[in-house]
Amino acid sequence: MRTDTAPLVRREDYAPPPFWIRTVELTFDLDPAKTMVINRMTVERNRAVPAGPLRLHGEELNLTRVLADGQSVSFRHEPGFLVIDNLPEGDFTLEIRNTCCPEKNTQLSGLYTSGGGFFTQCEAEGFRRITYFLDRPDVMAVYTVTLRASQAQYPVLLSNGNLVEQGELEGGRHFAKWHDPFPKPSYLFALVAADLVAREQHIRTRSGSEHLLQVWVRRGDLDKTEHAMNSLVASVVWDEARFKLPLDLERFMIVAVGDFNMGAMENKGLNIFNTKYVLATPATATDTDYFGIESVVGHEYFHNWTGNRVTCRDWFQLSLKEGLTVFRDQEFSMDMVESASARAVKRIEDVRGLRQVQFPEDAGPMAHPVRPDSYVEINNFYTATVYEKGGEVVRMMQTLVGRDGFARGMTLYFERHDGQAVTCDDFAQAIADANAESELARTLPGFKRWYAQAGTPRVTARGRYDAPTRTYTLGLEQAPGPTAGPGAEPFVIPITVGLIGRSGRALPVELEDETPSSATSRLLVLDEAKAFFTFVNVDEPPVPSLLRGFSAPVVLSDGLGDDELLVLLNHDSDPFNRWEAGQRLALARILAAVAGDAPDTLDSAFVDAMRRVLRSPELDAAFKELVLTLPSEIYVAEQLERVDPQRIHAVRESMKAQLAGALRADWEWAYDTLQVTGAYRPDPVDAGRRALVNLALSMLCIDAVARGDEAWPGRAYQRVKDASNMTDRQGALGALLGSHAALAKPALERFHALFANEPLVIDKWFSMQASAPERDGEVFGAVKRLLHHPDFSLANPNRARSLIGAFCMGNPAGFHRADGAGYAFWADRVLELDAMNRQLAARMARVMDRWKQLAEPYRGLAEAALRRVAAHPTLSSDTREIVGRALG
Numbered sequence: 001m002r003t004d005t006a007p008l009v010r011r012e013d014y015a016p017p018p019f020w021i022r023t024v025e026l027t028f029d030l031d032p033a034k035t036m037v038i039n040r041m042t043v044e045r046n047r048a049v050p051a052g053p054l055r056l057h058g059e060e061l062n063l064t065r066v067l068a069d070g071q072s073v074s075f076r077h078e079p080g081f082l083v084i085d086n087l088p089e090g091d092f093t094l095e096i097r098n099t100c101c102p103e104k105n106t107q108l109s110g111l112y113t114s115g116g117g118f119f120t121q122c123e124a125e126g127f128r129r130i131t132y133f134l135d136r137p138d139v140m141a142v143y144t145v146t147l148r149a150s151q152a153q154y155p156v157l158l159s160n161g162n163l164v165e166q167g168e169l170e171g172g173r174h175f176a177k178w179h180d181p182f183p184k185p186s187y188l189f190a191l192v193a194a195d196l197v198a199r200e201q202h203i204r205t206r207s208g209s210e211h212l213l214q215v216w217v218r219r220g221d222l223d224k225t226e227h228a229m230n231s232l233v234a235s236v237v238w239d240e241a242r243f244k245l246p247l248d249l250e251r252f253m254i255v256a257v258g259d260f261n262m263g264a265m266e267n268k269g270l271n272i273f274n275t276k277y278v279l280a281t282p283a284t285a286t287d288t289d290y291f292g293i294e295s296v297v298g299h300e301y302f303h304n305w306t307g308n309r310v311t312c313r314d315w316f317q318l319s320l321k322e323g324l325t326v327f328r329d330q331e332f333s334m335d336m337v338e339s340a341s342a343r344a345v346k347r348i349e350d351v352r353g354l355r356q357v358q359f360p361e362d363a364g365p366m367a368h369p370v371r372p373d374s375y376v377e378i379n380n381f382y383t384a385t386v387y388e389k390g391g392e393v394v395r396m397m398q399t400l401v402g403r404d405g406f407a408r409g410m411t412l413y414f415e416r417h418d419g420q421a422v423t424c425d426d427f428a429q430a431i432a433d434a435n436a437e438s439e440l441a442r443t444l445p446g447f448k449r450w451y452a453q454a455g456t457p458r459v460t461a462r463g464r465y466d467a468p469t470r471t472y473t474l475g476l477e478q479a480p481g482p483t484a485g486p487g488a489e490p491f492v493i494p495i496t497v498g499l500i501g502r503s504g505r506a507l508p509v510e511l512e513d514e515t516p517s518s519a520t521s522r523l524l525v526l527d528e529a530k531a532f533f534t535f536v537n538v539d540e541p542p543v544p545s546l547l548r549g550f551s552a553p554v555v556l557s558d559g560l561g562d563d564e565l566l567v568l569l570n571h572d573s574d575p576f577n578r579w580e581a582g583q584r585l586a587l588a589r590i591l592a593a594v595a596g597d598a599p600d601t602l603d604s605a606f607v608d609a610m611r612r613v614l615r616s617p618e619l620d621a622a623f624k625e626l627v628l629t630l631p632s633e634i635y636v637a638e639q640l641e642r643v644d645p646q647r648i649h650a651v652r653e654s655m656k657a658q659l660a661g662a663l664r665a666d667w668e669w670a671y672d673t674l675q676v677t678g679a680y681r682p683d684p685v686d687a688g689r690r691a692l693v694n695l696a697l698s699m700l701c702i703d704a705v706a707r708g709d710e711a712w713p714g715r716a717y718q719r720v721k722d723a724s725n726m727t728d729r730q731g732a733l734g735a736l737l738g739s740h741a742a743l744a745k746p747a748l749e750r751f752h753a754l755f756a757n758e759p760l761v762i763d764k765w766f767s768m769q770a771s772a773p774e775r776d777g778e779v780f781g782a783v784k785r786l787l788h789h790p791d792f793s794l795a796n797p798n799r800a801r802s803l804i805g806a807f808c809m810g811n812p813a814g815f816h817r818a819d820g821a822g823y824a825f826w827a828d829r830v831l832e833l834d835a836m837n838r839q840l841a842a843r844m845a846r847v848m849d850r851w852k853q854l855a856e857p858y859r860g861l862a863e864a865a866l867r868r869v870a871a872h873p874t875l876s877s878d879t880r881e882i883v884g885r886a887l888g
């Protein structure tokens with residue numbers, strides 16, 4: 001067990017390994033209490049570095065023997081390592097035998113049991129919990145794996161690559177032998193032994209090769225795998241079409257497991273998934289779940305090239321695979337929809353997520369560059385910065401070289417690096433080299449600062465119109481975010497801009513000395529601290545539409561007032577900025593009321609603008625729902641130096657109630673006219689209508705409860721009982737909870753009774769209660785009671801997240817209590833979790849990242865809770881790193 005003495009690992013200390021492991025033959029005798037592992041490796045000395053002992057990683061293992069070239073050798077243990085000093089000269093074989101105990105593995109890292117089967121999770125450093133190894137991503141080997149287990153209990157035996165042999169053994173046992181022809185790092189190893197069934201599909205790729213796709217689940221879940229399989233087929237087709245990247249194995253498997261720390265894992269040819277991202281039927285999964293499955297299936301599949309064929313040299317390069325693969329899965333989801341509007345909706349949702357999670361991370365104690373410089377526990381760096389900001393960095397590259405140029409860059413990247421373990425620099429270099437004339441190539445050294453400097457840059461824009469010369473001069477200035485560190489240098493910031501006349505006309509965007517063009521949108525590149533751009537042939541004072549499509553992960557301040565924002569909301573041809581204008585109008589009002597500078601009554605200009613959006617015949621329902629949803633409490637808090645979560649909650653709830661009342665007739669119209677009829681289809685058009693109808697229902701319930709009218713809550717209750725799909729059923733239950741309707745209680749009981757045997761739906765049941773708007777401590781009381789509910793278990797990560805995560809992270813007003821009881825609850829749960837699953841505990845600990853921003857009495861109480869956790873004598877290094885940084 002790692003303890004608080006775990007050392008800091010630094011990027012600058014990277015050194016190549018003194019040995020390579022070229023092949024690995026693993027034999028497992030699977031037993032929940034004592035699994036035996038035989039590990040035969042061929043080892044080569046790395047002659048490029050000085051000779052030294054072989055130091056193999058190992059954690060919670062029992063070693064039974066070590067043979068080098070068939071002879072026993074002496075060895076010693078150091079914390080976390082098996083050290084062998086006297087090895088044969090030259091290359092040799094090494095055989096290690098050890099045991100491990102899967103049923104006691106509550107960390108869910110390494111080999112563990114779940115639902116009566118065996119599963120593995122080796123990223124980032126789980127392989128060392130299975131056997132002794134050079135458990136680092138630059139050591140790539142070819143694996144042959146033999147699994148032996150009871151045939152009755154574990155009829156299905158899977159590992160990476162291709163099945164080469166299987167058969168029966170004595171004593172009711174059987175075996176399967178798998179061979180993966182592609183050299184891979186140990187973190188991509190996987191095995192599964194369980195009683196499972198598969199949905200299968202054969203596909204022929206463009207190049208004519210045949211492949212078998214399988215989605216393995218528990219018996220009884222097969223009817224929930226159609227969408228995952230469709231998503232997998234679509235992913236294979238898309239990667240070949242867009243990037244010419246084919247499926248390279250005869251067989252590609254997805255396996256679903258109910259106990260999993262993360263979303264899913266891209267093990268070569270054997271992806272292991274959290275059930276949440278596999279199982280769906282219209283009755284059990286929402287539209288959001290369906291889209292989540294599509295994107296995670298895509299993400300893991302796309303890793304086959306970006307991560308597996310080309311992997312990371314060291315864990316500091318994690319974004320090499322994660323940022324790039326997030327970008328690819330986002331592009332995939334966008335390419336899956338037909339309309340430009342649906343693409344924009346996806347972009348808005350992605351940016352909303354980035355701002356809600358990554359921006360706060362980048363401003364707080366866990367701020368780190370996309371390519372971090374140091375860590376104690378690498379598992380703590382699977383962050384929104386590495387993933388989502390990393391994805392934005394790749395997106396900016398595509399913006400700077402164009403879509404075709406980016407595809408060319410990808411081709412060069414694979415020509416250069418297929419089969420290698422490389423760095424973020426190698427990737428950026430390949431994209432730039434394939435586009436020698438591009439803005440990326442011109443600015444590459446500066447562009448790479450996105451990998452090196454933390455913090456969200458601030459961009460300030462000021463425009464001046466000159467009527468006599470019909471010119472508009474835009475001044476752009478950048479400043480690094482406060483966490484960028486001393487000496488931060490300017491970023492290379494692509495800013496897509498348009499100019500709009502007061503009547504909504506798109507104006508030309510020609511710069512001085514350019515050949516005239518009819519374009520109404522263009523790219524500016526800000527690569528210095530400050531720059532001016534002069535637009536010509538501008539007939540009227542324009543409203544600038546900057547950072548279209550959110551072309552860079554920055555905070556923009558453009559000084560636009562209400563009138564100008566209304567022009568953008570009503571007329572911008574860029575849907576992202578149209579949505580943004582609406583959010584900014586709302587945000588300005590919330591912030592003014594929170595500060596006490598304005599009453600929390602909404603003005604008619606804002607209400608009318610929202611009504612126009614809701615009633616617009618041109619806009620899609622999905623887009624309307626995004627505009628009409630007020631900025632979240634967390635996003636509001638991020639705009640403030642001192643945060644009073646209760647005040648933010650009160651203001652936002654009051655404004656929601658006003659929008660509910662002022663637009664009552666419009667919500668009724670939306671509810672009545674936009675219902676989706678016919679069979680459930682998880683497509684963006686239907687999903688958008690369901691989202692807007694559900695928003696309308698929740699607004700109508702809020703307004704009705706305030707007026708003492710029972711009709712709308714009655715309708716919502718009816719819908720909980722008889723909705724034909726989970727999106728509508730959950731929407732109706734949410735409307736009752738969100739309006740504090742008396743019918744919420746019987747509706748919850750009904751919901752539970754209907755889905756008592758569906759764990760993923762019971763997760764929703766917990767999380768909806770935990771994230772319901774707080775009033776008089778009712779939600780907190782319910783959460784404490786739910787801890788003792790027979791369905792609750794801290795050991796199952798999905799369930800723990802659905803109650804504790806949903807409350808502590810998703811319910812600011814419930815959690816931040818003036819008596820500090822929310823923080824005490826958090827501390828107790830983190831300590832309980834830490835003793836069984838340190839990765840999960842460390843994630844829950846992140847809730848307190850922004851405690852220093854809190855106003856009193858919250859701040860002092862939060863600090864006390866953090867100190868209590870930090871003082872715990874047996875705290876894991878994972879959680880210690882998080883609370884240590886928070887207390888900083």
Ligand code: 0A1
Pocket residue numbers: 121123124261262263264265266299300322379382839
């Ligand atoms: N590479 C996976 C995510 C993942 C990372 C770590 C894990 O265990 C600590 C598990 C999964 C992905 O990006 O999907």
Ligand code: ZN
Pocket residue numbers: 299303321322325
């Ligand atoms: Zn990933």
